[in-house]
Every structure is written in structure tokens, then in C-alpha cells.
Amino acid sequence: MHVPDGFxxxxxxxxxxxxxxxAVAVSLRGARRELDERTAPLAGLVAAFIFAVQMLNFPVAAGTSGHLLGGALAAVLVGPYTGVLCISVVLLMQGILFADGGLTALGVxxxxxxxxxxxxxxVIFRSLVKILPRRRRSVTVSSFVAALVSVPAAALAFTLIYELGGTTEIPIGKVLTAMVGVHVLIGIGEAAITALTVGAVIAVRPDLVYGARGLAAPLKLRVGGELVDATPAAGVAGAGVPVAARPPRSTRKIWAGGLVTALVLAGFVSFYASSSPDGLEKVAADQGIDQKAQQHANADSPLAGYGVKDISDARISGGLAGVIGVGGTVVVGSGIFWAVRRRRTPAQRAGSVAAGGNA
Structure with missing residues (x-):
């Protein structure tokens, strides 16, 4: 749903x-409450993974394809403020390097x-998590529903923006029907990808899923014949002697695994993605919204169109462009998130987890 210049x-x-x-300014401030030294690099990885999966267009109807938007996935994995920043980084990289999405339309x-x-x-995810049983499966189910609704919501938002500033005179009812109709179908693919990814991460490292914080039942210790909650930061040993907090688990393995997955998706699997126009492109062509579309300012970029200029082999050209995109996104994203992170002590990080990520 990348809006080009001229729409x-x-x-x-x-x-x-x-x-x-x-929104970015507010998110930069809010991300400081969501990120620390451990999670900042993972946020950069989430941005790179979303970049890679957005290259995998999947068919949704005759002559139409769709791709992940990623807002729901990012919000559940790293938090809503950081999620906005993740998608913004992806869009910035796509617009500047790959001429995907107009530069004048970057705000749109x-x-x-x-x-x-x-x-x-x-909002939908958090509402569902509050009413569903406090289990990991509830996080996956909630992420599915949230992703499913978020895509037609974006289609509706585009329709409203078009009504305010569209450069062509197309009846808004036709635009609304076409946009929401096709993006409901795309939302099913978005929901499946989001739920599968969240489910995979939460099965391996639930402690790294922002949306799963606070769902685990507290550890109980029997002290003086009574059960008391044990905090993640300290326990009780013998006659009240505090036990040192267990060091946080390393994130290197999951970071490396996630990066390899993103590189494989962008560098190899993307070659087999659907070549049909995505939902917005199809609707724009059918309804005439693209009558005043303008050539991208970076149309002559060496990576424009997700291919490397002067490399004739489509498989190598597209794969190399995808690898460059993933690498650039993870570097830029991790750098931004590392800069805005809040430096926390182990006790503060443990308190954040216990409070459900609201610390």
C-alpha cells in the first residue's frame, strides 16, 4: 500500500x-519506556524482518497481490511506540533506496x-488480551485478530486521505468499496503471517515479546508456611538471605536466527513472490486514481525497483537488492533504537516485566 507521488x-x-x-516525535519519546540495552537491537531486527517480508507479495485475487504492512507485528513484538518507528524506518529505506513509495507521499x-x-x-490486541485467558495462546490469537483488522483500517484511512486531497475526481464510494474489499482479503494474509511469527517467537523466547509481558503467573515460594510471590530480581534463601538476580538470557541466538531468516526471505524467497500489482496499485489502475501519478524522484537509484542496476540476472539482482535492504534496515534501525533506548539496571528491567511492560 505504498502511495506514490501524485496521488x-x-x-x-x-x-x-x-x-x-x-507521531514519530511522540514515538521516540515513548520508545524510551519500551527499549533497553537488550531489546533495542531486537527492534532493529524486527524492522529488517518486516522489510524482508514486505518483499513477499502473495496472491489474494485474480490479478491482485498483497504484502505484509507490519504494524500489528511490530506493536506486539516490540511495543506500539517502537512499532511506529520500525515501520517508519522501513518506509524511509524503501523510499530512498528502492524508489518504493513517493518521497512527497512519505508523510501519507x-x-x-x-x-x-x-x-x-x-488497541485491539490489548483489549483482547485483557478479556482472554492469561495464556500464551491468547497472545497469538489476539495478534491474529489485531492484524486482520489493521489492514482494512489502513485502507479506510487512505480513502479518507484521498477524499481530502486526491488529485483525481473519482467518486469516494467507489474508492472505499474497492480499497476495503481487497484489503480485507490482504488482511487475512497479514493476520496469518503475524500470528505465525508471534507464535514462533513466543514459543522460544516469550520474555522478548512485548505483548506477552505480565501474562505469566508469578513464581510462588513457601516462606513460614505461607505462599508469597517471588520477584524476578530476588528470592529468599535460608534465613532471609537474598539471592542475586539471575543474569538475563542472551539474545544473540534469536537475533542471529532472525537475521538469517530475513536474509533468506529477502535474498532468495522473494524471487518467487507474486508479480501481480498489490491492492492499492490494482485499485488505482481500475478506478483511475493513478492518472496523475508522478515518476519517483529516485527512479534512477541503483536499487530502484528492488533490483541492482547493471546486473542482468533477475534472480541475482533481486536477491542482492533484498540482502542490501535487510542489511541497511537492521543497521539504521538498530542505530536509532540504540540511541533512544533507556539505560536500565537489572532491577528496573525486572520491574518492567513484572508490570507488564508499563514501567
């Missing part, structure tokens, strides 16, 4: 740019694909 007029593009800038894309999807998904 939305200048005043509305500027207005959405202001909204996007404000961040507002629609980054802010709307993440906020809608997280």
Missing part, C-alpha cells in the same frame, strides 16, 4: 507529513501504514 495533492501531503513527524505512508496500523492493531 495526493501538496497541501494534504504536507499536512500528513506534519502528522507523521509528530507513515501516517497510513505506520501510525494507523500500529495504533489500531495495538
Amino acid at each position: 495526493i495533492d501538496v497541501p494534504v501531503s504536507v499536512a500528513t507529513g506534519v502528522v507523521a513527524a509528530g 505512508n507513515i501516517t497510513d501504514m505506520g501510525v494507523v496500523t500500529t495504533v489500531v492493531a495495538y
Whole structure:
């Protein structure tokens, strides 16, 4: 759903740019409460993984494909504020390096694909988690529903933006019906990818899933004949002698595994992705929204179109471009998240987990 230049007029593009800038500023501040030295590199990995999976267009209808938006996935894995930043980093890399999504439409894309999807998904996810049984499976189910709803919500948001600043005179009812209709189907694919990814991570390292924080029942210790809660930071040994906190588990293995997965998806599996236009491209062509579409400012980029210029072999060209994109995204994303992280002591990190990530 990358909006190109020329779909939305200048005043509305500027207005959405202001909204996007404000959302990013708020997210930078909020991310400090979600990130620490351990989770900041993982947030960069999430951004790189979303970049890779967005290259995997899947068929949803005759002549139409869809791809992951990623707002729900990012919000559940690393938190809503960090999630907005993850999608913003991905969109920035795609627009600058690969000429995917207009530069003048960057505010539209961040507002629609980054802010709307993440906020809608997280509100639904958090609401469901509160009413479902406090189990890991509830996190997976909630992430599925949140992702499913977030995609047509983004389609609705684009329709509203188009109504305010569309450069072509197309009846808004036709745009709404076409956009929401096809993106409901895309939402099913989004939900499946999100639930599978969240389920895989939570099965291996539930402590690293932001949306799963606070769901585990507290450890009970019997002291003086009574059961008391044991905090993650300290226990009781003998006659009240405190036990040192157990060092946090390393994230290196899951980080390396996730990076390898992203590189394989972008560098190899992407060659087999659907070549059909995605939902927005199809609707734009069918309804005439693209009549005033403009060539991307970076159309001559060496990586434009997710291929490396002057490499004739499509498989090698696309695979190398995907690897470069994943590498660039993980470096830029990790650098940003490392810079904005909040430096915490082990006791503070344990308190954050015990409080469900609200510390």
C-alpha cells in the first residue's frame, strides 16, 4: 500500500507529513519506556524482518497481490511506540533506496501504514488480551485478530486521505468499496503471517515479546508456611538471605536466527513472490486514481525497483537488492533504537516485566 507521488495533492501531503513527524516525535519519546540495552537491537531486527517480508507479495485475487504492512507485528513484538518507528524506518529505506513509495507521499505512508496500523492493531490486541485467558495462546490469537483488522483500517484511512486531497475526481464510494474489499482479503494474509511469527517467537523466547509481558503467573515460594510471590530480581534463601538476580538470557541466538531468516526471505524467497500489482496499485489502475501519478524522484537509484542496476540476472539482482535492504534496515534501525533506548539496571528491567511492560 505504498502511495506514490501524485496521488495526493501538496497541501494534504504536507499536512500528513506534519502528522507523521509528530507521531514519530511522540514515538521516540515513548520508545524510551519500551527499549533497553537488550531489546533495542531486537527492534532493529524486527524492522529488517518486516522489510524482508514486505518483499513477499502473495496472491489474494485474480490479478491482485498483497504484502505484509507490519504494524500489528511490530506493536506486539516490540511495543506500539517502537512499532511506529520500525515501520517508519522501513518506509524511509524503501523510499530512498528502492524508489518504493513517493518521497512527497512519505508523510501519507507513515501516517497510513505506520501510525494507523500500529495504533489500531495495538488497541485491539490489548483489549483482547485483557478479556482472554492469561495464556500464551491468547497472545497469538489476539495478534491474529489485531492484524486482520489493521489492514482494512489502513485502507479506510487512505480513502479518507484521498477524499481530502486526491488529485483525481473519482467518486469516494467507489474508492472505499474497492480499497476495503481487497484489503480485507490482504488482511487475512497479514493476520496469518503475524500470528505465525508471534507464535514462533513466543514459543522460544516469550520474555522478548512485548505483548506477552505480565501474562505469566508469578513464581510462588513457601516462606513460614505461607505462599508469597517471588520477584524476578530476588528470592529468599535460608534465613532471609537474598539471592542475586539471575543474569538475563542472551539474545544473540534469536537475533542471529532472525537475521538469517530475513536474509533468506529477502535474498532468495522473494524471487518467487507474486508479480501481480498489490491492492492499492490494482485499485488505482481500475478506478483511475493513478492518472496523475508522478515518476519517483529516485527512479534512477541503483536499487530502484528492488533490483541492482547493471546486473542482468533477475534472480541475482533481486536477491542482492533484498540482502542490501535487510542489511541497511537492521543497521539504521538498530542505530536509532540504540540511541533512544533507556539505560536500565537489572532491577528496573525486572520491574518492567513484572508490570507488564508499563514501567
